[in-house]
Amino acid sequence: MTPIISARQLCKSAGEKMILRGIDINIRAGESVAVLGPNGAGKSTLLKILSTLVKPTEGELLIQGKRVADDGAAIKRMIGYLPHNSLLYDHLTAAQNLAFYGKMYRVPQLRERIEELLRKVGLYHFRDEPVRLFSRGMIQRLSIARAILHRPQILLLDEPHTGLDREACDLLNRLIDSLKAENGTIIMVTHDFEHALEVCERILIVRNGKLADDLSTGQLEQEELFTLYRKQVAG
Numbered sequence: 542m543t544p545i546i547s548a549r550q551l552c553k554s555a556g557e558k559m560i561l562r563g564i565d566i567n568i569r570a571g572e573s574v575a576v577l578g579p580n581g582a583g584k585s586t587l588l589k590i591l592s593t594l595v596k597p598t599e600g601e602l603l604i605q606g607k608r609v610a611d612d613g614a615a616i617k618r619m620i621g622y623l624p625h626n627s628l629l630y631d632h633l634t635a636a637q638n639l640a641f642y643g644k645m646y647r648v649p650q651l652r653e654r655i656e657e658l659l660r661k662v663g664l665y666h667f668r669d670e671p672v673r674l675f676s677r678g679m680i681q682r683l684s685i686a687r688a689i690l691h692r693p694q695i696l697l698l699d700e701p702h703t704g705l706d707r708e709a710c711d712l713l714n715r716l717i718d719s720l721k722a723e724n725g726t727i728i729m730v731t732h733d734f735e736h737a738l739e740v741c742e743r744i745l746i747v748r749n750g751k752l753a754d755d756l757s758t759g760q761l762e763q764e765e766l767f768t769l770y771r772k773q774v775a776g
């Protein structure tokens with residue numbers, strides 16, 4: 542079966558700096574994958590490239606067998622991306638932000654979908670407040686709504702639990718579970734090894750711009766996984 546994500550020899554450089562140095566990955570539809578690794582390893586850069594927002598300097602990315610250059614709009618609609626920076630507009634209200642992205646993704650019955658999501662993430666009563674007045678946790682809640690607005694099949698999450706309170710963490714975990722139940726594909730950058738094991742069936746370890754390990758959580762005991770993880774991440 543064609544992998545939903547297939548990356549060949551992805552490289553990214555910025556000036557003289559090589560951030561990614563030839564990453565190959567195949568991810569099947571329905572897989573949940575954690576990306577772990579030390580600070581500065583290239584995890585967020587990899588996720589940005591998979592989101593199609595950033596182009597690799599070299600290498601090829603295929604989403605469901607298609608090049609982004611060939612069918613960009615359809616591919617973008619398949620992907621939900623929750624990055625570090627929120628991608629929200631400060632001067633727009635919560636509802637206006639979702640309306641902006643909803644139109645871009647041509648979400649059907651947009652008004653109803655926005656209301657449903659604002660209720661889901663607990664921001665319905667703040668729908669007409671500008672985002673510049675939001676706390677970090679509220680921004681993260683709205684960013685989650687933005688990322689799943691168009692019901693993407695692939696969800697890319699960059700340290701998604703950062704800044705969330707307990708209730709919002711539970712909400713996010715429930716969303717991840719429901720996407721998994723619908724055969725959605727999840728790729729999550731995290732520093733939380735235990736949480737990665739809870740949520741994901743596969744762990745990719747990125748180190749110094751390369752894929753240092755590709756582990757299946759079902760095949761190894763937690764102890765063995767942790768030893769491999771520590772070996773790669775600590776030294």
Ligand SMILES: Nc1ncnc2c1ncn2[C@@H]1O[C@H](COP(=O)(O)OP(=O)(O)OP(=O)(O)O)[C@@H](O)[C@H]1O
Pocket residue numbers: 555558560578579580581582583584585586587
């Ligand atoms: N646009 C850029 N220009 C120059 N250097 C960059 C750029 N983007 C990222 N880098 C550098 O590339 C390296 C990898 O960054 P990246 O954010 O992908 O790492 P990361 O593994 O996600 O790190 P962390 O765990 O700290 O979030 C870092 O040294 C970073 O400073």
